Amino acid sequence: MSTLHSHDNRAVGAGLVPACSLIELPADLDTPVSAYMKLCGADGGFLLESSEHGRGLGRYSFIGLPPFDRVEIRGREMRISTSTGEELHQLDPNDPLAPLRRFIEQSSGSLPAGLPPMLGGAVGSFGYDCVRLFERIPDSNANESGLADANFLVPRSVVEFDHLTRRMRIAVMPCAADATQAEVDARARHYREVLRGPLPTEETQPYSLSTPAQECGYADGQYIQAVEQAKEHIAAGDIFQVVLSRRLSGHTPASALSIYRALRSVNPSPYMFLLDFGSFQLVGSSPEELVSLDEGVARVMPIAGTRPLAADEAGNLALEQELLADPKERSEHLMLVDLGRNDLGRVCEYGSVNVDELMEVRRYSHVMHLVSRVSGRLAKEQDCFKLLASAFPAGTLSGAPKIRAMELIDELEPFRRGAYGGAVGYIGRDCRMDMCIAIRMVQLQQGRYTVQAGAGIVADSVPQKEYEECSAKMAALLEAIRIAEEGIG
Numbered sequence: 001m002s003t004l005h006s007h008d009n010r011a012v013g014a015g016l017v018p019a020c021s022l023i024e025l026p027a028d029l030d031t032p033v034s035a036y037m038k039l040c041g042a043d044g045g046f047l048l049e050s051s052e053h054g055r056g057l058g059r060y061s062f063i064g065l066p067p068f069d070r071v072e073i074r075g076r077e078m079r080i081s082t083s084t085g086e087e088l089h090q091l092d093p094n095d096p097l098a099p100l101r102r103f104i105e106q107s108s109g110s111l112p113a114g115l116p117p118m119l120g121g122a123v124g125s126f127g128y129d130c131v132r133l134f135e136r137i138p139d140s141n142a143n144e145s146g147l148a149d150a151n152f153l154v155p156r157s158v159v160e161f162d163h164l165t166r167r168m169r170i171a172v173m174p175c176a177a178d179a180t181q182a183e184v185d186a187r188a189r190h191y192r193e194v195l196r197g198p199l200p201t202e203e204t205q206p207y208s209l210s211t212p213a214q215e216c217g218y219a220d221g222q223y224i225q226a227v228e229q230a231k232e233h234i235a236a237g238d239i240f241q242v243v244l245s246r247r248l249s250g251h252t253p254a255s256a257l258s259i260y261r262a263l264r265s266v267n268p269s270p271y272m273f274l275l276d277f278g279s280f281q282l283v284g285s286s287p288e289e290l291v292s293l294d295e296g297v298a299r300v301m302p303i304a305g306t307r308p309l310a311a312d313e314a315g316n317l318a319l320e321q322e323l324l325a326d327p328k329e330r331s332e333h334l335m336l337v338d339l340g341r342n343d344l345g346r347v348c349e350y351g352s353v354n355v356d357e358l359m360e361v362r363r364y365s366h367v368m369h370l371v372s373r374v375s376g377r378l379a380k381e382q383d384c385f386k387l388l389a390s391a392f393p394a395g396t397l398s399g400a401p402k403i404r405a406m407e408l409i410d411e412l413e414p415f416r417r418g419a420y421g422g423a424v425g426y427i428g429r430d431c432r433m434d435m436c437i438a439i440r441m442v443q444l445q446q447g448r449y450t451v452q453a454g455a456g457i458v459a460d461s462v463p464q465k466e467y468e469e470c471s472a473k474m475a476a477l478l479e480a481i482r483i484a485e486e487g488i489g
Helices: 032-039 098-108 128-133 181-196 222-235 256-266 313-325 327-345 384-391 402-412 463-486
Strands: 003-007 020-026 045-049 060-074 077-082 085-090 122-126 150-162 167-172 241-251 271-276 281-286 289-294 297-300 303-308 354-363 367-377 423-427 433-437 441-445 448-457
Touching (some): 032 060, 032 256, 150 181, 222 241, 222 402, 241 463, 256 441, 281 423, 289 423, 303 313, 303 327, 313 327, 313 354, 313 367, 327 354, 327 384
Antiparallel strands (some): 020 167, 122 150, 271 281, 289 433, 303 367
């Protein structure tokens, strides 16, 4: 049995903006993946899920349905595309995300509480190269993909799965100022009927189109040389740590959804996402939060220090003790905790920043990590956009000191990072925010896939081991692509 509710939004002039339409129904016949298949087609969409420490699905899953307004950032220009046209904004270096802030405030209105947090907000990706909006970092490499630095979808319709109550909600808000209440309610009922229908058939291409992954940017031995150069900078006192990444690319006939299904099986993580922008897709399973804001509390969760899971509990306990006692892992982790405290300290109330958890061992699907949690009360004159700028990019993907490390990344890596190493998540209409670090991610563009991973270079790093660490991190992504190509049932 389903129920439809209409919630008043706001009065404008002499008229009333149509209410948000909300349908509640059981979620016993659909999964988030099957609902995504039914509701999201060639016009794109998104699917956000969570696995609690890699073990079992988190409480909520969210699906964003077309049509969308869209936001792109290229360099210092922001393009906002809606059903009524486009706006191009030159970005102010002192507040570069101001047009996005205004757009979300104006377009979402005063929606009632209790709706999915990203309804009327923005869901998408701030690529690593967006750092140049906030800091003076060189830009030496070409944008080979041709994609924007940031890409966001602004949803007017969201499906929320509550796995605890086993119910789902279809939330629909007006797409245009002249929309009628009847139109909004009709869209909600249409989505309900689509969910009641059969699954569509996925189109596949011949398997022979796939190609093995090839190294991008580095010639033979060049990554090893880059690590050696980084160590020279560390020995000279220029930096303490820098994260250098590798990239692999190839062709695949597998769809983004097939790869997502495989990845959520082989590498479940706290942040699982499928973002389909139409011309390209991002599929990821990230273990690491970049920054979040909820009810005025800002939070970062540095992850550094890794061991594989053992075959039994005794082995896992031994590895936990080994990890906690490793001086290299501890020093690297503490440095990143300090970076997190500094990032929050710039935008939080004085004296409110605390280390709530320090070097706790958490187990995920295949590995265990050292995890800390740092939080603070956001200052009244700040907001989620200023918080994001303060924490971006993650110290775990750049290094320390952060600015100098990013300058060396531009010098030593032979490519622009693009989406990798940036942030994926949502900014809500009420300035709630939840962003993960864009790692453990596959980028798809016209049949071509790209995967990327980095290693933290410190004084006693062994270059060949750092090369192998990157390979190990990309292995699960390549395995997901292989499973998707062979058919996952």
